[in-house]
Amino acid sequence: MIASTALRKRLSKSMATLREVAEYARVSTAVVSRVLNNKPGVWASEETRQRIIEAAELLKYTPSASARALSTGRAMQLAISTADASLQSGSPTHLWQLLGFTDAAGAAGYRVVLMASTEVQPDAEDFESLLRSNAVDGFCLFAEQLTPPVRKALLTSGIPFVAVGDPGDESIPQVDIDNFAYTYESVKWLAEQGHRRIALAEFAEYEGGGAVPPHHAKIRAGYRAGMAHFCGGSEDAWEPTTRTKSTDERIAYVSGPDSPTAVILPSLLDTVVWEASFRAHGIRVPEDVTLLAHVSSMETVYLEPGLAYHAHDLRAMGHRAGRLLLSWIESGVSPASRILIPADPPQWRRLTTDPSFSAPTERNDQ
Amino acid sequence: MIASTALRKRLSKSMATLREVAEYARVSTAVVSRVLNNKPGVWASEETRQRIIEAAELLKYTPSASARALSTGRAMQLAISTADASLQSGSPTHLWQLLGFTDAAGAAGYRVVLMASTEVQPDAEDFESLLRSNAVDGFCLFAEQLTPPVRKALLTSGIPFVAVGDPGDESIPQVDIDNFAYTYESVKWLAEQGHRRIALAEFAEYEGGGAVPPHHAKIRAGYRAGMAHFCGGSEDAWEPTTRTKSTDERIAYVSGPDSPTAVILPSLLDTVVWEASFRAHGIRVPEDVTLLAHVSSMETVYLEPGLAYHAHDLRAMGHRAGRLLLSWIESGVSPASRILIPADPPQWRRLTTDPSFSAPTERNDQ
DNA sequence: CTGTTAGCGCGTTCAT
DNA sequence: ATGAACGCGCTAACAG
Numbered sequence: 001m002i003a004s005t006a007l008r009k010r011l012s013k014s015m016a017t018l019r020e021v022a023e024y025a026r027v028s029t030a031v032v033s034r035v036l037n038n039k040p041g042v043w044a045s046e047e048t049r050q051r052i053i054e055a056a057e058l059l060k061y062t063p064s065a066s067a068r069a070l071s072t073g074r075a076m077q078l079a080i081s082t083a084d085a086s087l088q089s090g091s092p093t094h095l096w097q098l099l100g101f102t103d104a105a106g107a108a109g110y111r112v113v114l115m116a117s118t119e120v121q122p123d124a125e126d127f128e129s130l131l132r133s134n135a136v137d138g139f140c141l142f143a144e145q146l147t148p149p150v151r152k153a154l155l156t157s158g159i160p161f162v163a164v165g166d167p168g169d170e171s172i173p174q175v176d177i178d179n180f181a182y183t184y185e186s187v188k189w190l191a192e193q194g195h196r197r198i199a200l201a202e203f204a205e206y207e208g209g210g211a212v213p214p215h216h217a218k219i220r221a222g223y224r225a226g227m228a229h230f231c232g233g234s235e236d237a238w239e240p241t242t243r244t245k246s247t248d249e250r251i252a253y254v255s256g257p258d259s260p261t262a263v264i265l266p267s268l269l270d271t272v273v274w275e276a277s278f279r280a281h282g283i284r285v286p287e288d289v290t291l292l293a294h295v296s297s298m299e300t301v302y303l304e305p306g307l308a309y310h311a312h313d314l315r316a317m318g319h320r321a322g323r324l325l326l327s328w329i330e331s332g333v334s335p336a337s338r339i340l341i342p343a344d345p346p347q348w349r350r351l352t353t354d355p356s357f358s359a360p361t362e363r364n365d366q
Numbered sequence: 367m368i369a370s371t372a373l374r375k376r377l378s379k380s381m382a383t384l385r386e387v388a389e390y391a392r393v394s395t396a397v398v399s400r401v402l403n404n405k406p407g408v409w410a411s412e413e414t415r416q417r418i419i420e421a422a423e424l425l426k427y428t429p430s431a432s433a434r435a436l437s438t439g440r441a442m443q444l445a446i447s448t449a450d451a452s453l454q455s456g457s458p459t460h461l462w463q464l465l466g467f468t469d470a471a472g473a474a475g476y477r478v479v480l481m482a483s484t485e486v487q488p489d490a491e492d493f494e495s496l497l498r499s500n501a502v503d504g505f506c507l508f509a510e511q512l513t514p515p516v517r518k519a520l521l522t523s524g525i526p527f528v529a530v531g532d533p534g535d536e537s538i539p540q541v542d543i544d545n546f547a548y549t550y551e552s553v554k555w556l557a558e559q560g561h562r563r564i565a566l567a568e569f570a571e572y573e574g575g576g577a578v579p580p581h582h583a584k585i586r587a588g589y590r591a592g593m594a595h596f597c598g599g600s601e602d603a604w605e606p607t608t609r610t611k612s613t614d615e616r617i618a619y620v621s622g623p624d625s626p627t628a629v630i631l632p633s634l635l636d637t638v639v640w641e642a643s644f645r646a647h648g649i650r651v652p653e654d655v656t657l658l659a660h661v662s663s664m665e666t667v668y669l670e671p672g673l674a675y676h677a678h679d680l681r682a683m684g685h686r687a688g689r690l691l692l693s694w695i696e697s698g699v700s701p702a703s704r705i706l707i708p709a710d711p712p713q714w715r716r717l718t719t720d721p722s723f724s725a726p727t728e729r730n731d732q
Numbered sequence: 733c734t735g736t737t738a739g740c741g742c743g744t745t746c747a748t
Numbered sequence: 749a750t751g752a753a754c755g756c757g758c759t760a761a762c763a764g
Contacts, residue, residue, distance in 0.1 A: 015498055017757060028735045033759060041733080062498035066435035067757035070740050075432060077479070082465060090458030090664055098480075099448060106482025111501065113443070113479045114464075116472025132381055132428035134741095135477065269638075269668070276642030298456055302635070384742060394751045399743060411749085433741035436756050500757095 016059035025055040032056070036063075069134070078105050078325065079136040081126070083117035084145055093314055094142060096296060097164050100318025101140055108326050110137070121145070124153040131159050138325045143167040143174070143214070160328035164321045168214035170338050173328065175321040177312050178340035179215050180222035183264070186292055186310050187226025189346040190262045193308075195290065196231045199238040199253065199260035201270065223264070247277040254278075254289045262290040268299045275304060292346065303349040310346040317341050382425035391421040398422070402429075435500070444471050444691065445502040447481040449488035450511055459680055460508060462662060463530050466684025467506055474692050476503070487511070490519040497525050504691045509533040509540070509580070526694040530687045534580035536704050539694065541687040543678050544706035545581050546588035549630070552658055552676050553592025555712040556628045559674075561656065562597045565604040565619065565626035567636065589630070613643040620644075620655045628656040634665045641670060658712065669715040676712040683707050 022029040027048060033039075035052045055061075069075045080101060087094040102112045113136060115126060122145045130136055139154065143165030151172070154161050163174040183200070190198050200223045202216060220239070227234035238260050240253055254260055265271045271293040278285055285291055286306050293303060297311040320339055328335055388395040393414060399405075401418045421427075435441045446467060453460040468478045479502060481492060488511045496502055505520065509531030517538070520527050529540040549566070556564050566589045568582060586605070593600035604626050606619055620626055631637045637659040644651055651657055652672050659669060663677040686705055694701055 015500065018759095019757075029758080030735065030737095030760085031733095034734090037759090045733095060498065062495050064436070064757050065499045065501035066432040066441060067740090068759080069432035070430070070436050070742090070756090071758045071760085073740075082468060087461075088465065090461050090662070092456030092458060092461075095453075095456050095458075095461050099454065102448060102480050102482045103484060111479045112482070113477045114468050116468045116478070118469060128426075129428055132426065133431045134381065135431035272635075272638050272642070276638070276645065279642065280646040296456075383740095395742080396744075396751060397749085400750095403743085405743095407749085430741050433756095434743080436740090436758090437742045437744085439756075 015064075016056075016061040018061070018063070021052065021055050021059055021061050024059060025051045027052065036061075073134070074137055075135050076109060077111045077113050077136045078138050078140060078322070079113050079115055079127075079130055080140040081115040081117065081122045081142075081145055083115070083119045083122035083126075084142045085120035086144075087142070088118070088120055092298070093296065096298060096314035097142075097318035097321070100315035100320075101164070101322040102318075103315070104319045104322025104326065108322075110326070121147065122150055124149040127159075128153055128157065131157055138162070138329050140164060140321060140325060143176070146172070160325055160334070162321050162325040162328070164318060166213070166215040166218065171336065173324055173335050173337060175317055175324055175339045175341065176215070177317065178342055179218040180225070181340075182294075182310070182312065182343045183219045183222035184226040185343065186264050186294070186346060187223060188230055189310070190264075190290065190292060190308075191226075191230035193262075193290065195262040197238065197258065197260045197262070198227065198231060198234070199240060199263040201240050201263055201265050201274075203241065203266060247280070250274055250277045251281050251283065254283065260289075262292060264292045264294065266294050268293065268295050268302060271295070271303065271307065275307065297344065300349065305349055307349045308346055309349055310343060312341065312343040381430075382422075382427040384427070384429070387418065387421050387425055387427050390425060391418045393418065402427075439500070440503055441501050442475060443477045443479050443502045444504050444506060444688070445479050445481055445493075445496055446506040447483065447488045447492070447508075447511055449481070449483035449485045449492075450508045451486035452510075453508070454484070454486055458664070459662065462664060462680040463508075463684035463687070466681035466686075467530070467688040468684075469681070470685045470688025470692065474688075476692070487513065488516055490515040493525075494519055494523065497523055504528070504695050506530060506687060506691060509542075512538070526691055526700070528687050528691040528694070530684060532580040532584065537702065539690055539701050539703060541683055541690055541705045541707065542581070543683065544708055545584040546591070547706075548660075548676070548678065548709045549585045549588035550592040551709065552630050552660070552712060553589060554596055555676070556630075556656065556658060556674075557592075557596035559628075559656065561628040563604065563624065563626045563628070564593065564597060564600070565606060565629045567606050567629055567631050567640075569607065569632060613646070616640055616643045617647050617649070620649065626655075628658060630658045630660065632660050634659065634661050634668060637661070637669065637673065641673065652714075663710065666715065671715055673715045674712055675715055676709060678707065678709040 018029050018032055022032045025032065025048070031048070032052050035049055036056060065076065080098060082088070084094060105112045115130065117126070122141070127139060127150065138160035141150070141161060141163050143163050146163055146167040146169075161173070163172060164176070165174070166176045166179070167174060187198055200220070202219065224234060254263070263274065265274060271291060275285055275291060278289060283289055286308065291307050293307055293309040295303070295309050295311050296314045298315070300309055300311055303309055320341060324335060324337070324339060384395050384398055388398045391398065391414070397414070398418055401415055402422060431442065446464060448454070450460060471478045481496065483492070488507070493505060493516065504526040507516070507527060507529050509529050512529055512533040512535075527539070529538060530542070531540070532542045532545070533540060553564055566586070568585065590600060620629070629640065631640060637657060641651055641657060644655060649655055652674065657673050659673055659675040661669070661675050661677050662680045664681070666675055666677055669675055686707060690701060690703070690705060
């Protein structure tokens with residue numbers, strides 16, 4: 001086949017093989033392999049050792065990934081599925097987790113392969129066939145992807161995998177934000193600012209039939225625990241949703257005499273929308289209403305001055321997931337652990353060109 | 367080594383090899399390979415052919431990626447670098463392009479590997495070593511990543527690659543939005559709505575020393591051409607920047623007697639910010655000022671009713687880039703082409719719960 | 733301690 | 749039309 005022949009020629013021109021290095025250094029391939037891989041028990045004459053290293057450098061030797069994979073049975077590759085609703089919709093949240101995961105993999109010499117999919121739910125068969133092809137050594141999944149069939153396929157195959165987020169099953173290796181403590185601390189901080197009537201605005205995707213996602217349950221639990229401890233309890237009306245509300249409804253939430261004086265919001269976009277609604281109607285932020293944004297630490301720069309924020313590091317989260325997965329792969333035994341990432345303490349977004357601004361009762365302790 | 371032994375055992379239990387399929391079907395491995403790969407010149411007795419296929423299915427045979435790669439010299443993998451400022455900052459724009467690229471790769475049987483990096487500028491050595499390791503057959507880069515050293519490394523190596531966006535060099539294979547026509551059409555549409563004084567608000571990252579990015583130059587050229595053709599020219603003051611302006615400055619832009627009556631905005635976030643500024647100061651959108659948002663087609667759902675938008679399909683763009691790269695890989699010859707993706711026609715965002723809203727002088731022709 | 737050799741699983745010539 | 753044999757590049761077992 002012509003293409004094949006041409007290919008080989010091109011490759012043999014630019015690629016240095018282990019054999020070539022060995023010939024150049026006048027030793028056998030085995031020694032080269034052992035020296036370059038730092039195998040123990042090689043007190044090779046320090047002189048030949050240098051000769052080998054120099055030869056490899058001179059010839060720009062790079063081991064063939066496929067040959068090594070074939071020989072060792074390890075592809076040195078990790079897979080991550082894109083069959084996720086948030087990711088498909090462009091969520092930076094998942095992108096940061098993905099990047100953090102990739103960092104961890106790269107630092108350990110692993111590559112990350114993206115599993116193609118336009119679906120929002122993964123197909124178990126995709127995992128199985130990729131697994132059988134021996135192209136990857138482990139999987140990373142976002143929590144929502146861990147449907148019963150996928151979970152079963154992964155567990156029975158014995159392949160290492162890790163979940164990012166809260167899959168609602170503590171027995172599988174996972175890394176998540178500590179959502180309970182996170183929201184609890186948000187409430188605590190707002191209480192320290194003098195607030196007692198604090199609202200928690202959440203997404204409402206699951207309204208109308210869907211089940212409450214596990215991480216939302218934890219957020220609510222943390223909120224209620226905080227309210228009970230620091231504010232003498234809360235009311236159901238203080239848990240509005242973010243997406244079903246119009247500007248008028250948002251205004252109404254904070255206008256009554258017993259209405260909340262602070263609102264915890266779950267995303268940057270919601271924060272911008274709520275803030276716009278308030279400012280457009282003469283409600284001052286933070287003087288009249290304090291908005292506490294739950295955001296990623298990468299997003300804080302986009303927050304308007306006068307907002308409070310409580311940030312978590314999603315990239316670190318993905319990184320941690322990668323390391324957990326790698327520990328499984330390299331030890332061969334499932335860590336069976338559940339890692340919760342703590343958040344930084346809440347803060348005010350102070351940077352402003354308006355020198356008259358000052359956040360009320362500033363506090364910034366650990 | 368214990369781990370290695372355990373590994374082999376696990377693999378041999380769950381993986382079916384070509385040899386096993388051959389033994390099960392009582393033929394030689396060569397025939398199995400030919401039949402399963404649909405090689406021409408195989409009028410194998412239709413009966414054995416069936417036997418082979420059934421055997422493969424029964425044993426859940428999946429070819430070993432590394433073995434095939436080693437044998438054919440093709441890894442069936444494409445690489446995409448993450449060393450990009452926008453991507454690192456969480457840009458959904460690049461994420462969609464990435465997903466589109468992954469779609470195209472997956473459809474052709476290729477996997478996509480993510481090159482790890484926390485940097486915003488890629489290192490040429492990363493590409494070269496990955497290339498030498500024979501782990502990928504081609505590269506996809508975002509335009510900003512194509513710095514001189516990287517470009518040189520790729521060109522001299524002869525490895526197939528493609529740029530997404532505008533690298534400012536038409537000789538290399540690339541896929542981009544047709545930014546000239548895009549902005550030209552935006553102006554045309556606004557002119558059709560009755561506007562004559564139209565502003566173009568851009569990012570200002572390159573102000574203060576940086577060079578004007580190639581795609582911004584095209585956007586401006588399209589804007590000016592459109593203004594010259596449909597509005598009798600434009601003024602320099604109608605090209606403000608989006609990030610350096612405060613609310614007051616934005617208000618000022620549209621408040622004078624000769625100020626713009628329409629503003630073209632480059633992103634969803636800017637759109638939200640400008641709109642909030644206007645509404646907060648009693649400037650009605652779109653009655654007083656029309657805002658035309660340049661967004662991705664995936665984002666239109668987030669636009670407030672009353673905004674105009676002009677969307678492009680970033681996912682399709684990434685897809686097209688993937689196909690271009692694949693054509694290079696499979697033909698062996700550089701396509702040396704430059705593909706420009708057209709945008710959909712501008713539209714009003716009409717969906718609203720407020721029945722009193724109606725966009726002025728609606729037009730929606732192709 | 734080092735060199736020789738046998739695979740890893742697949743694609744592909746060469747005989748038949 | 750089909751089977752036997754070789755090689756891709758590397759690692760790991762076995763000799764020396």
